[in-house]
Every structure is written in structure tokens, then in C-alpha cells.
Amino acid sequence: MKVKTEDGVESMQAVWMEGEKVKMIDQRFLPHELRYFTAKDYVEIKKAIREMMVRGAPAIGVTAAYGMAQAMVQDVEIERAAETIKSARPTAHDLFYAVDHMMGKDEPVKAAEEYAESVIQKCRSIGENGAELIENGNSVLTHCNAGALATVDYGTALAPMRVAFRHGKDIFVYADETRPRLQGARLTAWELFNEDIPHSVIVDNAAGHYMQRGEVDMVIVGTDRIVANGDIANKIGTYEKALVARENDIPFYVAAPVTTFDESTERGVEIPIEERDDEEVRSINEEVICPDGSDVRNPAFDVTPAEFISGYITEKGVFTTSEVKDMF
Ligand code: MRU
Numbered sequence: 001m002k003v004k005t006e007d008g009v010e011s012m013q014a015v016w017m018e019g020e021k022v023k024m025i026d027q028r029f030l031p032h033e034l035r036y037f038t039a040k041d042y043v044e045i046k047k048a049i050r051e052m053m054v055r056g057a058p059a060i061g062v063t064a065a066y067g068m069a070q071a072m073v074q075d076v077e078i079e080r081a082a083e084t085i086k087s088a089r090p091t092a093h094d095l096f097y098a099v100d101h102m103m104g105k106d107e108p109v110k111a112a113e114e115y116a117e118s119v120i121q122k123c124r125s126i127g128e129n130g131a132e133l134i135e136n137g138n139s140v141l142t143h144c145n146a147g148a149l150a151t152v153d154y155g156t157a158l159a160p161m162r163v164a165f166r167h168g169k170d171i172f173v174y175a176d177e178t179r180p181r182l183q184g185a186r187l188t189a190w191e192l193f194n195e196d197i198p199h200s201v202i203v204d205n206a207a208g209h210y211m212q213r214g215e216v217d218m219v220i221v222g223t224d225r226i227v228a229n230g231d232i233a234n235k236i237g238t239y240e241k242a243l244v245a246r247e248n249d250i251p252f253y254v255a256a257p258v259t260t261f262d263e264s265t266e267r268g269v270e271i272p273i274e275e276r277d278d279e280e281v282r283s284i285n286e287e288v289i290c291p292d293g294s295d296v297r298n299p300a301f302d303v304t305p306a307e308f309i310s311g312y313i314t315e316k317g318v319f320t321t322s323e324v325k326d327m328f
Contacts, residue, residue: 001148002194003034009194013120014059014149015066017112020073022066026053027149031190039063042071042081049088049095052181056150057224057260058123061094062116068102069112078103090272091233091301093225093262116152122257123154125315130160130220130255133311133318134171138164138217141174141207144235145187146222146255156222156255158191160313165197173199174216176207178235180280180298204237208244218251220313226254226261228328230306230321231268236299242308254304255313263328268303276300 003012015024022045026037037053039045045067048054054063064085071081082099089095098115105111134140146157154162164171173192178184185201192199202210210216219241223232232238232254245252265271278296282288290296306321319327 001153001191004194005034014056014152015054015063016116017066017069017109020070022048022063022070024048024054024063025149027055027187028053030149031186031193039067039070041074042067042076042084045070046084046088049085055183056145056147057092057094057222058119058151058156058257059149060089060092061098061259062112062119062152064088064095064098065102065112065115068099069105069108072102072105072108089274091224091274092260094259097259119151119257119259120153122259122315123151123156123159126156126255126257126313127154127159127163129315129318130253130313131163131167131169133218133251133253133313134160134164134169135217136169137171138169139172139174139215141176141210141216141219141241142188143176143184143204143207143219143221143238143241144178145183145191147188147191149187149191150222155191156257156313157220158188160220160255161197162195165195171197173197174207174210175199175201176204176237176241177201178237179204183235207241211244211248211250214248216245216250218253219245220253220255223254223256223260224301225265225271226256226312226324227265227268227271228263228325229267230309230312230324231271232256232304232306232309233268233271233273233301234304236302239302239304239308242304246308251310252308253311253313253318254309257315261328268305271301271303273302274300
């Protein structure tokens, strides 16, 4: 991804490996500060994922693959490392896929690098395939951050917008701010700003307003998991966006690599939904915003049923729900 720095425009990845160390952009400090975190062992890999220094399903998967490679090189008990890394967050399928993929690899660092490279190439293809859906002059709405930060490079939902823009199409992006962690306002907007892609950050509740007014031509979101019946889990609020899109006859696309496909789960209701710390909702910038006695709930994801999804943008092409079911 392109990042504007004091020294000019630099090309960067969200996570990478240097020797035995796993390095990443610490996304908690964006957009104000470009800080890095170095994970020295699998315990710190879990911490980085759990505390969302790195987040987004494919990037979590790549971090987990690097963490497994690191654990193998450090000769720690691999089952323990695998279980620890898998326990970081429950919803993103890529996390479990990547850890299992690394088991028994003879050249672990090479295998992890190959895994990361394959994710980048898949996202690039998602970008090429999805860009064909975006016409000159289109406005696209997205939720959360499914960009390069969430995938190492290119992104899933953001990849088609990146590619369409690089191909010279005149596009506009609505970025939902995405309460409570503000991945849209902090991260998607930062990526769009760095690439000079025209955009507006909107509060989550404004998405329906712009859709109703005919100012959104399509919605593209990422996903943490696609299950066998085509249902998907994505950032909390995605389901509502899909409902409003259908009400207004706006196509609703989900972009993901096949590493996000979970063959072992039949229906969306079976997907484990992460409940995060209520502090994320209770306070803004450490200032408490609701009465101390009020209960707070904080589900990180919701499920969008397959019937709301116009197409699945993957590295293999764009598919309908019945085609996706056949792929399973
Ligand atoms: O809680 P997060 O920030 O990890 O949630 C991320 C999302 O919901 C993304 O849309 C999803 O992981 C796809 S990332 C390409």
C-alpha cells in the first residue's frame, strides 16, 4: 500500500517478518502516528491480534502464519503455540486456516512467506475482478476496514476501489466510521487518503440516508467468514447496511479470498461472534459516555444472510450464492 510520509510516498505492508521477529504496523495509533510493533514470540502474536494492533481476517491469518513459523524456529511446543494463537479472536476463519496450514511445515519461514504472498496475490485478483463491477462515476459504500491494513496489501473490499481508481475511473467512496473501534474513520479513510481516492467519512447511521437518496451505487464489504449456505459474518452493522441496500435496490457485494471460506460450518447462526470489552463502547477517548450503572453490550460482528448478497468477489471471479454453495 502507498503511505505518505515526510520522505515522500513509501510502499508498505501491514505485517512482515524480519529474521525471527514478526513486525507490523500498530493500527491502534493510526491515522495520527505510524508506529510499529515487534512480536518476539507466540504469546506476543496472540496479544497483537487480541488487542487489534493487527486486525482484519486475512491479516490476522498472515500474522498467525508468521507466529507459527517463529514458534517452529524457536523450537517451542508447537501444539501449545497453535492453541494460544488460535485463542486470540474467535470469528475470523483465516486465523484457524493459517495455523492449521502451517502445521508440519519443514521450512516454516519459507512457508509463512509463501502464505503471505499468496494472500497478497489473491487480494490483487479480487481487486481486478471486483473493479469490473465499478463503473466510471460510481459511488461505493464500505463498512469497517477491509483494505491493505486488513490483508497485508490491496485489501478485499477496498481492492476493487483501488484498482478501479488506478485504472482511471472516477469513483467516490463512502466510509462508515464503524463504531466502536472506528476502523472506517481511522483506517479506511487513511488508506483512501494515502491513495488520493475521493471519499467522505460518514457516521454509521448516515449510510441509509445516502442510499435512500440514490447517492450510493453499490456496497462492498469484507468478511471474517463465509459459511456453506453463503451467509457471512462481518463487522457489526454490516447486516443493517445489507438490509438498507436491498430496500433501495442497491447491489451488496462481499469480497474475500477462499481462505475465509469455512467448509465446516453450515449456517451463519453457528458462527462464533466475538463479544469485546464493554469499555470500547462505554468510553470515548477515555471519557465515560453513559451512566456507570448502565449495562453495555459490544458484539464485534453480525451475520448477513446469503439472500441479501448480490455477489461474492473472490480471487477466482465474482459468484452468486448458488455458485458459492457449489464451490463448497
Ligand atoms: O474487528 P476487525 O477490525 O478485525 O474486523 C474486520 C472486519 O470486519 C473486516 O471487514 C473483515 O475482517 C474483512 S478484512 C479484509
